[in-house]
Amino acid sequence: MRHAHPVETVRAAEAELMARLPEGALMQRAAAGLAATCARLLGRVYGSRVTVLVGSGDNGGDALYAGAALARRGARVTAVLLAPGKAHAGGLAALRAARGRVTAEQEVGLADFSCADLVLDGIVGIGGRGGLRPGAVPYAEARRRGVVVAVDLPSGVDADTGEVPGVALRADVTVCFGTYKPGLLIDPGASYAGAVQLVDIGLTLPQPELTALQHADVAALLPLPGAESDKYRRGVVGVAAGSATYPGAALLAVAGALRGGAGAVRYVGAAAEEVVRRFPETLVTEGGPAGAGRVQAWVVGPGGGEGARQALAEALASDVPVLVDADGLTELGRIGPSALAGRTAPTLLTPHTGEAARLLAGADGGAPAAADDLAARRLATARRLAAAYRATVLLKGSTTVIADPGGAVRVNPTGTSWLATAGSGDVLAGLAGSLLAAGLPPLDAASVAAYLHGLAGREAAGAPGAPVTALAVAEALPAVWRAVRQA
């Protein structure tokens, strides 16, 4: 599992460790790890050209010491001071002692940047606020031929949220210290970080609020049938989806649900005939959720159209977990959080940012925010929704973020942009609902579903990627399920 901690926590751990170590020891550890990665990336250090962008704090200090280490191995290193007079004095002395060059002239700096084999971005790290300052912006726009390595964090990315409030410097590799910062895992920040490598500097950190699952974590959470299992013990997931106008959503939600580990799928809705024709293993019931037989979780809303209101009300009145998606979310936004007030079982909401805007408006009373703004602040958006509705929220997008009302957050590391395709969300809803019915708590059900769905998207798209259909994503689920278990 990848763990991320906010700046405040990192600073506290740093202070606690620094009090027990000789001065500067922590920075030396960070710089040594950084220099080792740079050497690996360069292949041959001797004779290579390295440019070090240096800001006014310890982030620049790390970069200067790493630059000095590379210079001692024969690299031609130039430090470009973006805040001359404030650059880390010890790091600067070390670089000079290793015969590194130092300049504060932007023209020289930009020329060096463009022809370097490797650039170290030590402009700003966890002490940063706002995007790049004007003197640094030209580097973000300049031509580059070498690899850009961000020190701890790409400069201009907000460490705690992944927001990019202006211009940021795009990295190919980020070497972070002690722990991941949330901004390295959440878009848009994550998209600036490239491949992220963690250097252990010995910090003792508390349990993280924010995590990202990896194969082994998902494998441990997957529901597996025991020798005694029958379909009811493995869980029955009820799917209330599709309408006369959108029968396809019912098929796709059922396709996802059939591959999510529940023992059976029970469908209610207007597309029963199509569902049984395509998936004869589905149980079909007339009427809505209230009159259907016993299920262990409901999925309500994909392609629900007019019927979504009634289906939502009936599912929410049940005492089993309910996943609300698509048209169900629109209906929920109309009522607001009071619709969930009497629930005794968990609720999982799976909005994209447009639906999130409607849900927030339903909670706050104001006009819906622009979806793009919510996408740029996806961690805050998911947390706000989870708190307002007292529900687990899976906010879909370039980084899917899952927030529990208790404060825990999971960030999904899998996926492909090809997944932004019609019906893909219906498959995800069915899959997550199936995992809920199989007994996973909502945070686990949602994050395992997002993980498998992202992998299935990649599997269906192939490499190099090509457009995928939602049904192909559902059909790829068994293969990725097996791959996760075998890893």
Ligand SMILES: NC(=O)C1=CN([C@@H]2O[C@H](COP(=O)(O)OP(=O)(O)OC[C@H]3O[C@@H](n4cnc5c(N)ncnc54)[C@H](OP(=O)(O)O)[C@@H]3O)[C@@H](O)[C@H]2O)[C@@H](O)CC1
């Ligand atoms: N914590 C740890 O465990 C360890 C931390 N280590 C390292 O230290 C780094 C943190 O160092 P730090 O605290 O000196 O802050 P840092 O990010 O260098 O910023 C400094 C100053 O920059 C300025 N500034 C602000 N915004 C800006 C912007 N947008 N663009 C440009 N400048 C901006 C602002 O100063 P101002 O110019 O406003 O006076 C601010 O005070 C950390 O990321 C890691 O690399 C490791 O060595 C060891 C273990």
Ligand SMILES: [K+]
């Ligand atoms: K940086």
